[in-house]
Amino acid sequence: MQDTQPNTTYLKDYRVPDYLVDNTDLHFELEAKVTQVRTRLKIRRNPKAGDGLPPLFLDGVDLQLFSVTLDGIALSSTDYQELPQGLSIPVEKPEFVLEIHNSINPEENTSLEGLYLSNKMYCTQCEAEGFRKITFYPDRPDVMSKFTTTIVASKDHPVLLSNGNEIGRGHCEDGRQFVTWEDPFPKPAYLFALVAGNLEHVEDVFTTARGRKVKLQIFTEAKNIGKCDHAMRSLKNAMRWDEEVYGREYDLDIFMVVAVDHFNMGAMENKGLNIFNSACVLASPETATDSAFQRIESIVGHEYFHNWSGNRVTCRDWFQLSLKEGFTVFRDAEFSADLNSRAVKRIEDVTLLRTNQFAEDAGPMAHPIRPDSYMEISNFYTLTVYEKGAEVVRMIHTLLGADGFRKGSDLYFERHDGCAVTCEDFVRAMEDANQVDLTQFRRWYSQAGTPVLDVTDQFDESTGVYRLIVRQSCPVTPEQKDKLPFHIPFAMGLLDSTGSGIALDKAGSTQLVLEITESEQVFEFNGLRERPLPSLLRGFSAPVKVRYDYSLEQLLFLMSHDSDTFNRWDASQRFAFKAMNQLQSAYQEGLSLELSPELIVAYRNILLNKELDPALVAEIMLLPSEHSIAEESVSIDAEAIVAARTFARKSLSCALIDELKERYAELDIERPYSPNAKDIAERRLKNICLEYLCVTESADALDLAQCQFDSAGNMTDSAAALSALINYGNDQYAEQAIHQFYDRWKEDTQVTELWLAQQACSAKRGTLNNIKALMQHPAFELKNPNKVRAVIGGFANRNFQQFHKNDGSGFEFVADQVIALDKLNPQVASRVVIPITRWKKYSGELAGKMKAALLRVSNSGELSKDVYEVVSKSLV
Numbered sequence: 005m006q007d008t009q010p011n012t013t014y015l016k017d018y019r020v021p022d023y024l025v026d027n028t029d030l031h032f033e034l035e036a037k038v039t040q041v042r043t044r045l046k047i048r049r050n051p052k053a054g055d056g057l058p059p060l061f062l063d064g065v066d067l068q069l070f071s072v073t074l075d076g077i078a079l080s081s082t083d084y085q086e087l088p089q090g091l092s093i094p095v096e097k098p099e100f101v102l103e104i105h106n107s108i109n110p111e112e113n114t115s116l117e118g119l120y121l122s123n124k125m126y127c128t129q130c131e132a133e134g135f136r137k138i139t140f141y142p143d144r145p146d147v148m149s150k151f152t153t154t155i156v157a158s159k160d161h162p163v164l165l166s167n168g169n170e171i172g173r174g175h176c177e178d179g180r181q182f183v184t185w186e187d188p189f190p191k192p193a194y195l196f197a198l199v200a201g202n203l204e205h206v207e208d209v210f211t212t213a214r215g216r217k218v219k220l221q222i223f224t225e226a227k228n229i230g231k232c233d234h235a236m237r238s239l240k241n242a243m244r245w246d247e248e249v250y251g252r253e254y255d256l257d258i259f260m261v262v263a264v265d266h267f268n269m270g271a272m273e274n275k276g277l278n279i280f281n282s283a284c285v286l287a288s289p290e291t292a293t294d295s296a297f298q299r300i301e302s303i304v305g306h307e308y309f310h311n312w313s314g315n316r317v318t319c320r321d322w323f324q325l326s327l328k329e330g331f332t333v334f335r336d337a338e339f340s341a342d343l344n345s346r347a348v349k350r351i352e353d354v355t356l357l358r359t360n361q362f363a364e365d366a367g368p369m370a371h372p373i374r375p376d377s378y379m380e381i382s383n384f385y386t387l388t389v390y391e392k393g394a395e396v397v398r399m400i401h402t403l404l405g406a407d408g409f410r411k412g413s414d415l416y417f418e419r420h421d422g423c424a425v426t427c428e429d430f431v432r433a434m435e436d437a438n439q440v441d442l443t444q445f446r447r448w449y450s451q452a453g454t455p456v457l458d459v460t461d462q463f464d465e466s467t468g469v470y471r472l473i474v475r476q477s478c479p480v481t482p483e484q485k486d487k488l489p490f491h492i493p494f495a496m497g498l499l500d501s502t503g504s505g506i507a508l509d510k511a512g513s514t515q516l517v518l519e520i521t522e523s524e525q526v527f528e529f530n531g532l533r534e535r536p537l538p539s540l541l542r543g544f545s546a547p548v549k550v551r552y553d554y555s556l557e558q559l560l561f562l563m564s565h566d567s568d569t570f571n572r573w574d575a576s577q578r579f580a581f582k583a584m585n586q587l588q589s590a591y592q593e594g595l596s597l598e599l600s601p602e603l604i605v606a607y608r609n610i611l612l613n614k615e616l617d618p619a620l621v622a623e624i625m626l627l628p629s630e631h632s633i634a635e636e637s638v639s640i641d642a643e644a645i646v647a648a649r650t651f652a653r654k655s656l657s658c659a660l661i662d663e664l665k666e667r668y669a670e671l672d673i674e675r676p677y678s679p680n681a682k683d684i685a686e687r688r689l690k691n692i693c694l695e696y697l698c699v700t701e702s703a704d705a706l707d708l709a710q711c712q713f714d715s716a717g718n719m720t721d722s723a724a725a726l727s728a729l730i731n732y733g734n735d736q737y738a739e740q741a742i743h744q745f746y747d748r749w750k751e752d753t754q755v756t757e758l759w760l761a762q763q764a765c766s767a768k769r770g771t772l773n774n775i776k777a778l779m780q781h782p783a784f785e786l787k788n789p790n791k792v793r794a795v796i797g798g799f800a801n802r803n804f805q806q807f808h809k810n811d812g813s814g815f816e817f818v819a820d821q822v823i824a825l826d827k828l829n830p831q832v833a834s835r836v837v838i839p840i841t842r843w844k845k846y847s848g849e850l851a852g853k854m855k856a857a858l859l860r861v862s863n864s865g866e867l868s869k870d871v872y873e874v875v876s877k878s879l880v
């Protein structure tokens with residue numbers, strides 16, 4: 005049991021900082037076990053903080069303190085107080101210089117926050133509160149300071165990097181060397197970065213719209229130097245895009261990116277020195293899949309876009325995290341949509357939101373995009389803050405239109421450049437630039453949960469009047485019972501019986517954005533000749549669930565006629581959900597299963613439709629995942645979900661075997677690899693056909709997979725073939741493919757991670773015994789978050805069947821791993837625990853077994869704040 009309960013921090017308690025730091029000079033002497041840190045801070049009383057001179061509090065965690073000097077005079081240890089969370093120093097003057105000498109131990113730092121070692125490279129991660137693990141400092145985003153950093157290291161670490169511009173370098177008498185960096189832009193400590201290692205780099209130049217030349221460098225270990233081209237291309241595309249779409253130019257003369265193997269998240273936007281998880285930056289056609297190429301493009305864009313939305317204008321406090329993250333995810337999504345297929349990007353993002361963010365909104369950790377409180381801020385880097393936050397920004401974009409939104413963002417950047425601000429400031433800039441009132445819209449920032457729109461309609465043949473009746477509601481979430489109505493932009497159209505869009509206003513528009521603001525609202529359309537078919541929430545214009553009782557025929561009609569590509573796909577999802585629900589019920593009642601013949605006909609038509617973008621065909625063919633079916637369930641019956649989906653896939657593959665073969669053959673074209681939208685779409689559809697064919701486990705199909713495995717010229721095809729062999733081949737072939745693949749790629753970290761994940765995610769291979777064996781494999785490392793995400797995360801999040809085994813062994817395993825990981829890396833542990841926190845949504849014995857596993861974590865001894873918060877909130 006926990007001895008002391010971690011404190012909760014509340015938004016309502018926000019106070020401006022007592023002191024400001026104008027300058028921060030840092031001096032590091034790097035050593036694996038004892039790194040010396042000397043800090044010189046120019047501090048002054050914050051004029052906005054009131055009168056008097058309260059003690060100065062500096063955050064500090066796991067630091068060894070040697071000395072504190074105030075205006076050149078050494079303080080004795082009785083002059084200040086060393087507390088568990090930092091230093092408290094009495095102050096007598098409104099301005100002073102404070103010098104601190106402390107040491108840290110990067111080698112022992114397995115939390116990967118602060119300064120740590122990855123392989124042999126020193127690197128930092130300071131967001132959100134990692135800087136306090138480097139030195140004593142007011143570690144909060146509203147304290148912005150100009151940083152100068154000197155790094156001293158031995159010759160084994162020839163590359164020494166920090167934020168800003170290099171202003172000096174040289175050799176020390178003892179043979180070590182040093183480099184000094186100066187960042188001219190004041191920044192909060194969370195944007196500080198330092199890297200030291202034996203690194204190589206690729207270099208390029210970007211010329212800004214105004215003709216300034218910016219040096220671009222990507223640093224990696226020598227073995228990865230051939231994997232940087234795609235990231236460099238993506239970076240230049242992002243820089244151009246931000247100039248064109250937002251009028252934002254880069255502001256330093258140099259922009260550096262470093263790839264590290266040990267990283268808790270995807271990447272970090274440190275000023276001028278982005279640090280990336282290797283998996284989110286390194287790619288080559290032989291080693292990276294299409295989705296890795298796309299992930300890299302969007303993350304490189306995301307981190308770059310933060311230079312304005314995050315760095316130039318930052319957050320006042322961590323409750324405002326969505327200010328930078330929601331906005332930046334929206335920016336990166338639009339960037340990817342502009343460079344690739346807009347519809348496919350939207351489908352992918354909405355699928356993620358519906359499956360995982362909706363589940364978060366319905367679970368014990370549900371929170372608004374601007375939370376009111378937290379115990380550990382790292383727990384709030386969530387799909388809600390990021391992805392739902394981006395949807396909220398998108399709704400503002402929809403309500404104001406592209407030009408209005410741009411006016412708003414210009415005003416926001418102009419007003420707040422160099423400042424630490426709030427979500428409220430963002431919304432106000434949007435309002436002021438457009439003279440609109442977003443008072444009610446602000447509820448999206450403060451209310452949690454996924455709103456539901458119940459839609460019904462009426463048509464009066466005699467008058468030609470059609471009415472849409474929309475009722476909104478929002479489920480109860482922790483600490484929020486009653487919700488006020490949201491302001492919801494609801495894009496819609498009406499189709500006539502030929503499938504054409506009906507004119508909805510005098511201008512002849514066939515699509516309107518209705519503004520829903522009341523709990524119940526009626527929208528009237530006049531002059532209709534026949535009952536129309538509504539196409540609702542086009543493009544997913546708001547993060548809500550829409551309930552409308554479509555018949556199968558109507559869904560089929562929308563699938564083939566809706567002018568909104570997203571809604572054509574969405575109709576197919578509704579169709580598939582209906583079929584899957586029928587199968588689930590039949591399974592639960594012990595009846596024999598039969599897949600709706602209409603679904604088979606519809607899927608055959610789609611598969612053979614050469615007019616449709618193959619990417620869309622692929623998305624439709626996939627069928628909703630087990631997790632999205634679970635999310636839709638009132639009470640999750642895991643066994644029935646697996647049975648229904650497995651049966652549906654088998655039935656489809658048997659019924660469509662000839663069509664699948666035909667399309668596979670047609671799409672199996674040899675060509676040089678390029679990660680462009682068209683080729684990616686064709687490879688995706690081809691590999692989905694291959695997978696369906698293998699579902700039949702026929703020798704023919706498995707031969708195809710083997711043949712593709714042996715001859716694939718890129719990792720997308722190779723990995724798809726491996727997956728088919730792992731999931732559907734007989735054990736001997738699967739085993740052989742697994743060995744062969746590992747032998748070929750064991751020196752490549754990214755491919756090895758993929759290899760681990762494929763086994764962990766396989767319903768067939770990823771049994772608990774295999775997972776445990778995989779964790780003993782030399783390729784696995786509990787201290788590396790990517791490996792943990794591949795194996796433990798793969799099993800718990802993407803191996804629905806094995807994780808949910810009726811005996812509860814999957815939950816027990818996850819509990820064991822959380823307990824072990826919490827000692828090493830609390831941030832990772834508190835993510836790994838999530839799949840066992842949603843026990844209340846399960847039916848039957850699984851709920852009890854999941855809760856028991858969670859209780860075991862809860863009672864396992866002293867927990868980190870991170871895990872304690874998630875576990876305790878899930879047991880309420």
Ligand code: 0A1
Nearest residue numbers: 129131132268269271272273
């Ligand atoms: N700001 C980064 C994400 C990030 C957050 C926390 C981290 O460590 C705890 C690392 C990265 C982004 O949005 O890309």
Ligand code: ZN
Nearest residue numbers: 306310329332
């Ligand atoms: Zn971000």
